[in-house]
Amino acid sequence: MTDSTPAAPSSPALLETDEHRALRAAVRSLGSRYGRRYFTDVVDAGGHTDELWADAAKAGYLGVNLPEEYGGGGGGIAELSIVLEELGVAGCPLLMLVVSPAICGTVIARFGTEEQKREWLPGLADGSRKMAFGITEPDAGSNSHRITTTARRDGTDWVLTGRKVFVSGVDIAQATLIVGRTEDARTGKLKPCLFIVPRDAPGFGRSQIDMELAAPEKQFELVLDDVRLPAEALVGDEDAGLLQLFAGLNPERIMTAAFALGMARYALAQAVDYARTRQVWKQPIGAHQAIAHPLAQAHIDIELARLMTQRAAHLYDAGDDMGAGEAANMAKYAAGEAAVRAVDQAVHTLGGNGLTREYGLASMVTAARVARIAPVSREMILNYVSHQSLGLPKSY
Ligand SMILES: Cc1cc2nc3c(=O)[nH]c(=O)nc-3n(C[C@H](O)[C@H](O)[C@H](O)COP(=O)(O)OP(=O)(O)OC[C@H]3O[C@@H](n4cnc5c(N)ncnc54)[C@H](O)[C@@H]3O)c2cc1C
Numbered sequence: 001m002t003d004s005t006p007a008a009p010s011s012p013a014l015l016e017t018d019e020h021r022a023l024r025a026a027v028r029s030l031g032s033r034y035g036r037r038y039f040t041d042v043v044d045a046g047g048h049t050d051e052l053w054a055d056a057a058k059a060g061y062l063g064v065n066l067p068e069e070y071g072g073g074g075g076g077i078a079e080l081s082i083v084l085e086e087l088g089v090a091g092c093p094l095l096m097l098v099v100s101p102a103i104c105g106t107v108i109a110r111f112g113t114e115e116q117k118r119e120w121l122p123g124l125a126d127g128s129r130k131m132a133f134g135i136t137e138p139d140a141g142s143n144s145h146r147i148t149t150t151a152r153r154d155g156t157d158w159v160l161t162g163r164k165v166f167v168s169g170v171d172i173a174q175a176t177l178i179v180g181r182t183e184d185a186r187t188g189k190l191k192p193c194l195f196i197v198p199r200d201a202p203g204f205g206r207s208q209i210d211m212e213l214a215a216p217e218k219q220f221e222l223v224l225d226d227v228r229l230p231a232e233a234l235v236g237d238e239d240a241g242l243l244q245l246f247a248g249l250n251p252e253r254i255m256t257a258a259f260a261l262g263m264a265r266y267a268l269a270q271a272v273d274y275a276r277t278r279q280v281w282k283q284p285i286g287a288h289q290a291i292a293h294p295l296a297q298a299h300i301d302i303e304l305a306r307l308m309t310q311r312a313a314h315l316y317d318a319g320d321d322m323g324a325g326e327a328a329n330m331a332k333y334a335a336g337e338a339a340v341r342a343v344d345q346a347v348h349t350l351g352g353n354g355l356t357r358e359y360g361l362a363s364m365v366t367a368a369r370v371a372r373i374a375p376v377s378r379e380m381i382l383n384y385v386s387h388q389s390l391g392l393p394k395s396y
Contacts (some may be wrong), residue, residue: 012038015310020082027061027083031090036266036360039092040214043363048172052092053127056083063125064096065251066105070121076317077102081258081309088262089269092389093362093367095217096169098255100124103248104131104177111175111236116196123174131196132173133248134164134222136377142380149180149224156231156379158182160195164222166374170206171218176198178224182238192241194248195233203227213370214363246325250316253328254374257309257335261369264302264339265363267346270361271295274350291349303385305334326389335383336371343368353387362395 016024018063018328034052042049056062065073065080074078085098105124108116123129131158140146149162160180170176175198181190197204203225208218272295275286312327343364347354372378386392 003072004283008168010259014132015078015307016082023082024062024086026059027056027086028090030055030059030061034090034092036091040357040360040363042216043214049092049094052098054088056087057127062127063101063105063121065101066121066125066253067109067117070109070117072105072109072121073125073126076313077106077254078310078317080251081254084255085258085262085265085306085309088259089265090262091266093259093262095215096130096172098252099133099168100173100250102108102192102255103133106242106251107177107235107248110247111240113232113318115232115237120196121187128130130169130173132167132169132171132176133179133247133252134167134176135179135272136164136166138163138165138221142377144179147179147181147192149178150190151180151182151195151234153182158195158231158233160197160224160227160229162224162239164224165210166219167206167222168219170199170220170222171208172294173252176204176222177235177248177287178222182241191239192245194235194236194241194244195229197224197227197233199228201227213366215367237330246321249375250312250321250324250328253332254309254312254316254324256307256332256371256375257312257328260332260335260368261302261306261309261341263368263371264298264305264335264342267343267361267364267368268295268298270359271298271342271346272285273350278351285349294345295349297344298338299358300385301334301338302342305331305338308334326385328386329376329381329384332371332376332384333378336368338380339368339371371381 004298060073061083064073064083065077068074080102087094091343101124108120151158151160175196178195178197180193180195182193184191204227205223206220208220211219230241275291276284278285308327308331312331314326315327316324347361350359353359388392
């Protein structure tokens, strides 16, 4: 395998401007200087994609969605999702882009205090700092209404207790944005709240989960054992936690769609390239419809998912949180499914080579499945669409 990734089939994007297309081309060019081999070498060595991260930061790509006055590019999720998708097309999907600038950067930029913005946004924008995001809990899983990580007041401080699981990149992030709950003084009910927890805060323990996933970002189980935080650790308004949470979750879904689409386009390009030249009968294998049609189907699925992803990003950047919610869920669903099918078909198209390390596709089978499970599973999106879009009753 060479690092000169074959051109990924792609249609002109309906909602994209000339600037967007120029951004795609520039990111693609940076990504192709690294390529799949760089990424798999880093994973094999148990390292991180620091060089690529630094180069992307230098070019201004990592903070392209963050406000200019805090060192960002002044763009939106549309631009950041282009960065992630194109790095994926080059074989280097950077999961931390979903978490650090997209979720945490967005939440702080929209709801943080002036001090929090000044402290965090310039570092998130120039890539010198990262922030992880922890919502999933072992006993709550997909039912995030059931999370029990609790913050209680002690004087002006907050004290957090609880557990989180599958939180990505905690080891390489200076802090984690933790979703906890505080008690409503009036009703006694628990309501969601967001806290910035520094990596070295006393009582904040982490252990790495042994994942069968070839990715530079590791997943962690976290224990918060009376983690004491100053009042300024609370992000935004204590009474508007849910709204603030959703402000971060829509970008998360849009970015996960971009993450999946980058991988899908990379895999499809490899398969198409192989099918054009691999010949075991009279014609290259790509002439057999049993090979060509599933690849064509994968291309259609990818392009449809890209349209919905662009629509979701467009709505989100236009300030339509409700409209973006439905589109972001649908985009994540469509992109996750497109990626799982495209990667599976790509591996199959390469025959035995699909399972070799040289072609680097087999490890994508697991990576593509992440987009079906996280941050919200395929079934939970189907539930959302059943209830929210179609008005069907709930079974749970
Ligand atoms: C690689 C990776 C990285 C991750 N990174 C992060 C991170 O950075 N931060 C973070 O907070 N979390 C992270 N997660 C966690 C991820 O968001 C959860 O795995 C996901 O939300 C699903 O929760 P669960 O694993 O507990 O599955 P469960 O909730 O136990 O679900 C198991 C299965 O049951 C199905 N199911 C559950 N409820 C229903 C229902 N009502 N109807 C139909 N089907 C249902 C699900 O669809 C799924 O197939 C990550 C996960 C992975 C794999």
